Structure formats: structure tokens, C-alpha cells
Amino acid sequence: MILPENAKSIVPSDNSAVIEQTAANDTNDHKDIDVTVSDNGINLATIFEPYFRPDENTIVCGALNNEKVTALAAAGVELVLNLQPDDELSFDERAAVERAGMHYEQLPISGTQDLKQLKILAFDNMLRQYHGKKIAMHCGSGNRVGAAMALRAGWLRGRKMDTAMERGRSHGLTKLAEEVHNRLLVPR
Incomplete structure (x- = not known):
């Protein structure tokens, strides 16, 4: 080639x-x-905004709609992990994802009040169940996904602050960065 x-x-x-x-x-x-x-030849970067691709099997994006669900399925995604609560959804996402042949998990994280160790443990459990599979994680902007990834890296994986924060940024962490940093300062 x-x-x-x-x-x-x-x-x-x-x-x-x-x-x-x-x-x-x-x-x-x-x-x-x-x-x-x-x-499968689909350029997901042209479909999603925001769009983060921290590794080949992980897609992080903002809120979905029917067209985006269809694109994820065509791209070979096996799991859609939604961190938005139901009141932020504009359509029946679970039904659309399952109709497209993908697995669906939802772990609502409304904001900083939900960035607690029990939520991050549940998040980690979902990711472990689908380890090695192609997944798409989303919230409204990718920010809560990035926060959860940073906290997972710091609290559950024992990564140093800089490494955990970089992990979060590669997954969409922006506005919650200071809050996540402060939470990582507290030993778990």
C-alpha cells in the first residue's frame, strides 16, 4: 500500500x-x-463533536441521536456507555442502541455530586466487563467521562496525579479538571 x-x-x-x-x-x-x-471505513471524527479517541477501542463523544447511534454500530462499536441521566436525553437511547445491535449501559453522573468512589467503582466494573471490546462512552460533552476516567486512574489504579489527569484529559476532561484534581488529592 x-x-x-x-x-x-x-x-x-x-x-x-x-x-x-x-x-x-x-x-x-x-x-x-x-x-x-x-x-469499517467510517470517519467518526466528521460525525461527532466533541470527539476523543484515546485508543483504538475507545470513543468518547457528546450526546447521541439516532444518526450517531447508527454510525457507532456501523463502525463496529459493541457497547455504548452513557453517563447522562435520563432527564438529559432527548430520545430513547437504550432502545436505539439495542435496536442497532449494541449493548447499552447507563451510569448517570449529573455533576460533581456524583463523582464519588461508589460511582467510579461501578464505572470500573462496566469497563472491566467489556475489556478489549470496542466501546463508545458519552455524556453531554465528554467532560464527565474524562472526570470518571481520571478518578478511576487515580483512585482505583493508583496512578500519580499527572498521569491520572492526563488520562482524564485524553477522554474529554475540561471544566471538571479542578474538581477532579482536588478529589484526587484525598487518599481513597
Whole structure:
């Protein structure tokens, strides 16, 4: 295969081919374009905003709709993990996800009041059940997903503060960063 000049080939552990190509023209603040065989040729970055891809099997995005659920299913996602409470949903997400042939889990995190160790333990349990599977996690913006990932890394995995915070940022942590930082300061 011949790659474009601004692309690089990566071979992940599952031996599927991945090609990363940086947009040649950044006048519209485009992110890197990831075209992956494991996404069945679907460029999810053009469908989701916000969109985070911390690793090949993990997608973090904002709120879903029927079109986005269909795109995730076509891209080979096996689990949709929703951190939004029901009052934030605009449609029957569980039914749409299950109709599309994916598993659905919901762990409502409304805000800082829900960033407690019991919620993070439940979050960790869900991720462990689907370890190695392609998953999409979402909330309204990815911020609560990032917060949960940072707290999981710090509280449950014993990662240092910088490592836990970076893990959170790679999964969408933004506005909750100071709160997460303060919570990580308290030993669990």
C-alpha cells in the first residue's frame, strides 16, 4: 500500500491496519483525520463533536441521536456507555442502541455530586466487563467521562496525579479538571 506523504501507518496489537493522516490544510482548525480499518471505513471524527479517541477501542463523544447511534454500530462499536441521566436525553437511547445491535449501559453522573468512589467503582466494573471490546462512552460533552476516567486512574489504579489527569484529559476532561484534581488529592 502507498501512503500519502502526510500519513503514517500504525499496526496495533490486533494486527488491523490503521492509517493516520494529518489534514494538509488547517485553516478550519480540523483535527487529525483518523481513517481506520477497524471503524469499517467510517470517519467518526466528521460525525461527532466533541470527539476523543484515546485508543483504538475507545470513543468518547457528546450526546447521541439516532444518526450517531447508527454510525457507532456501523463502525463496529459493541457497547455504548452513557453517563447522562435520563432527564438529559432527548430520545430513547437504550432502545436505539439495542435496536442497532449494541449493548447499552447507563451510569448517570449529573455533576460533581456524583463523582464519588461508589460511582467510579461501578464505572470500573462496566469497563472491566467489556475489556478489549470496542466501546463508545458519552455524556453531554465528554467532560464527565474524562472526570470518571481520571478518578478511576487515580483512585482505583493508583496512578500519580499527572498521569491520572492526563488520562482524564485524553477522554474529554475540561471544566471538571479542578474538581477532579482536588478529589484526587484525598487518599481513597
